[in-house]
Amino acid sequence: IFKMAVVAVCFALAVLHPVLAFNTIQVPAVRGALNELFNNRCPTKGTVLQLLPGQHELTDTLIIQNCEDITFQMSTASGTATISGAHTINASSWQRSQSTPGLWEANIPPYAKMAKSLFVNGKRMPRARHPNLFENDASTVKQFPYMYWASTAVPTPPAVEHCNRMACNRDPPSSCNVSLCNKVRDTNRRGFRWDPVDDSTFSAVSGSIEELQEMQAVVYHGWTASRHIVDRVNMTTRQIMMKNPSMWYIGFWSGRSSEGGQRYYLENHASFLDSPGEWYLNTSSMKLKLLAPTSVDMTSVVARLAYVPELMLIMNSTNIQFENGEISHSDWSCGGPNQTEQCDYQSTAFQTQAGIHTLGSSGLVFTNVSIQHHGHYAIWMDSYTTDSVITNCIVRDLGTGGIRVGEARPVPLPDDMVAEKFGRESAITKPVGTTTTTTTTTTTT
Numbered sequence: 001i002f003k004m005a006v007v008a009v010c011f012a013l014a015v016l017h018p019v020l021a022f023n024t025i026q027v028p029a030v031r032g033a034l035n036e037l038f039n040n041r042c043p044t045k046g047t048v049l050q051l052l053p054g055q056h057e058l059t060d061t062l063i064i065q066n067c068e069d070i071t072f073q074m075s076t077a078s079g080t081a082t083i084s085g086a087h088t089i090n091a092s093s094w095q096r097s098q099s100t101p102g103l104w105e106a107n108i109p110p111y112a113k114m115a116k117s118l119f120v121n122g123k124r125m126p127r128a129r130h131p132n133l134f135e136n137d138a139s140t141v142k143q144f145p146y147m148y149w150a151s152t153a154v155p156t157p158p159a160v161e162h163c164n165r166m167a168c169n170r171d172p173p174s175s176c177n178v179s180l181c182n183k184v185r186d187t188n189r190r191g192f193r194w195d196p197v198d199d200s201t202f203s204a205v206s207g208s209i210e211e212l213q214e215m216q217a218v219v220y221h222g223w224t225a226s227r228h229i230v231d232r233v234n235m236t237t238r239q240i241m242m243k244n245p246s247m248w249y250i251g252f253w254s255g256r257s258s259e260g261g262q263r264y265y266l267e268n269h270a271s272f273l274d275s276p277g278e279w280y281l282n283t284s285s286m287k288l289k290l291l292a293p294t295s296v297d298m299t300s301v302v303a304r305l306a307y308v309p310e311l312m313l314i315m316n317s318t319n320i321q322f323e324n325g326e327i328s329h330s331d332w333s334c335g336g337p338n339q340t341e342q343c344d345y346q347s348t349a350f351q352t353q354a355g356i357h358t359l360g361s362s363g364l365v366f367t368n369v370s371i372q373h374h375g376h377y378a379i380w381m382d383s384y385t386t387d388s389v390i391t392n393c394i395v396r397d398l399g400t401g402g403i404r405v406g407e408a409r410p411v412p413l414p415d416d417m418v419a420e421k422f423g424r425e426s427a428i429t430k431p432v433g434t435t436t437t438t439t440t441t442t443t444t445t
Contacts, residue, residue, distance in 0.1 A: 023047050029054025029081065034062055042067035051325065053079025055088060059111070061310045067317040074325020074369070085308025086119070086329035086373075087112045089288070094298040102276065104290050104298045108305065113283040114339070115307035117331045117375055118290070120277075122302075124373065124397060125290070128272035128280045129265055130201060146263040147198055149219075152251035153191035153239055156184055189245035190228070192219070192264075193238045202240070204271040206233050210284050213243075215269040216339075221248050222259035226344035227334055230266075244335055247344040281305075306373065309333035310353040319363040325370075330355045332375025332399045348400040354380035355398075364388035375399040383407045 023046050027033055034056055037043065045068045053076060062083070064070070074081040089106050097103035108115070118125045126133060131145045163176035194202060205212055215230040217240065228242035253260045266272065270280050270289060279290040288305070292298055311330040314320060333353060335343035345351075355374030358364055359382045371378045371393055378395045381388060381404065395402045 024050055026050045026052060027056065028052050029056050031057040032059040034083065035059050038062060038064055038067075043070055045069045047071070048073055050076065051081035051083070052076065053081055055086075056081055056083045057087065058083065058085050058308055058311065060308060062312045063315070064312065064317055064320060065315045067320060069319045070317075071321045071323065072325070073323055075323070080325050082326040082328055083311065084304070084326075084329045085311045085331065086117075086304035086306040087115070089303040089305060091299045091301075094303075096298075100291075102292050102294045102296075103273065104292055106288050106290075106298075106303075108281065108286045108288050110286060112305050112307040113281075113286060114337070115281065115305045115331060117306040117329075117373070118279050118288070119304045119306070119329065119373055120290075120292075120301055122373075125277050125279050126275075127268050128270070128274075128278040128291075129267040130269075130272045131265060132275045132278075146220075146261075146265055147201075148195055148256065148262045149192040149250070149264055150195040150238070150262075151193045152188045152249070152254075153193060153241065154184060154187045156188075156251075185249050186245070188249035188251055189247075190231075190243075191239060191241035192250045194240060196238065199235075199238070201266070202233050202235065202238070205266075205269050206235055211270055211282065214280075214282055214284075216267045217242060218265050218267065219246060219250055220260040220263040221246065221250070221344070222253040224248070224344050224346050226250075226342075227339075228343070229335070229339050244340050245342055245344075247342060304329055306331040306375065309375065310355070310357055311374070312356045314356070314358040314361050314364065316359070317361045317364075319365075320361070321365040322367070322369050324368045327356060327369055327371050328373045330374045330376065348376070349404075351376050351400060354378070354400075354404065356380070358382060358385045358388070360384040362386045362388065366390045366393055368392050370394045372396045372398075377401050377404045380404040381406075 023044060025037070025043060025047060027037065027049055029052050035058055037049070042064070043049065047069075048071045050073045072083075074083075087109060089108070093106040094104050095106070097105065116127065118127075131147065133145050157180060163181055205215060209232075212230055212233065217228045217230055219226050219228065224247060226246035228244055228246070231241045231243045233240045254262065256262055268280055270282075272278065273280055273289060273291045276291055276293045279288060281288045290298065290303075306329040308329075309331050310333075311327065332348075332351075334345075334351070335341050354377040355371060356379045358380070362385070364381075364385070365388065366379070367389075372395070374397070376398070377400045378398050379390065379402075390403060
């Protein structure tokens with residue numbers, strides 16, 4: 001009788017869920033559902049996660065740690081699932097400007113306030129900048145899309161100039177006036193004086209301190225470029241000061257013929273909205289403005305704002321598979337969580353994150369997955385990632401590069417540090433000093 005009852009119950013379950021095995025979990029396309037599922041735990045070994053069609057928006061990085069034999073099944077008969085780090089702007093949120101043709105405005109939730117990447121119908125939109133990208137004016141010296149600073153924020157006194165220039169920038173010797181050297185260096189790492197030809201540009205941005213402090217400046221040096229959050233401007237002295245510093249003081253390489261060429265440009269201010277496709281986000285009012293072509297109705301397009309800087313972190317896990325879906329929309333990051341730290345590097349390869357970042361894991365498989373719209377590398381198979389395969393995937397629209405394999409550090413971590421970092425020593429089987437090997441077969445467009 002007992003056996004018959006068990007058979008009857010199993011038959012009833014099979015009728016209710018004819019496609020699902022007992023170790024299958026259906027995951028609805030609800031914001032944060034995946035984060036909750038992996039919140040300091042793992043599904044049972046051998047679980048199949050059947051992601052229902054739609055956008056599976058993450059609230060933060062999806063951390064898959066100490067997990068085994070998990071399959072993400074991302075396609076069903078009714079459609080495909082997307083794991084996304086973007087907020088989808090509701091069509092009803094858009095309001096058309098009555099005074100400026102093509103200008104639209106939408107409210108953005110607070111959790112997306114640090115977003116720096118906007119996509120409309122799958123196309124990345126440029127943030128409002130000055131000068132506009134690819135804007136050339138042969139009648140002036142500005143034949144490229146840059147402005148040119150005139151001088152350092154504060155003059156360099158003779159006591160500093162007589163010091164070794166390199167030493168003063170890094171760690172001035174006692175033979176220098178150390179306190180003066182440090183003061184000049186630290187001020188000039190955070191500002192410069194603009195050329196009088198750009199007075200009208202700075203006059204336009206100086207009106208609202210709230211909007212001014214949303215603006216960013218990108219400054220070119222020798223070998224590097226630094227990104228800054230603007231703090232204030234002084235129209236009398238033509239001085240612009242920023243909240244975060246550059247690595248080298250601005251002016252260490254000076255002159256139009258230098259590597260940096262005294263070039264810079266400005267970004268993310270409402271007054272720069274002068275080219276179709278440009279957008280601007282005010283994090284105080286949480287309003288996004290977009291200048292669209294006059295023929296475009298924003299209530300009929302799909303607009304997504306990426307705000308998660310690293311979409312997925314897989315650590316100390318084995319046999320994790322992703323099949324037949326899309327993993328998209330992560331933002332780029334630089335300068336710390338609030339962009340107040342130094343953001344000055346030689347290339348985007350100096351970034352420490354990726355759309356999908358793996359550490360200390362093996363048997364990772366990505367099959368028939370579209371991996372796109374990421375601010376970093378699409379996938380970074382970092383330290384101690386082995387025996388993993390990427391096959392028949394589309395990788396595109398990336399801020400850095402496609403697939404990165406190996407460590408960012410010049411030497412491997414010692415075993416004790418690896419065990420401490422990854423949290424489970426039993427997973428560390430690769431001897432120190434050997435190379436991470438990964439087989440990748442990918443279609444890149």
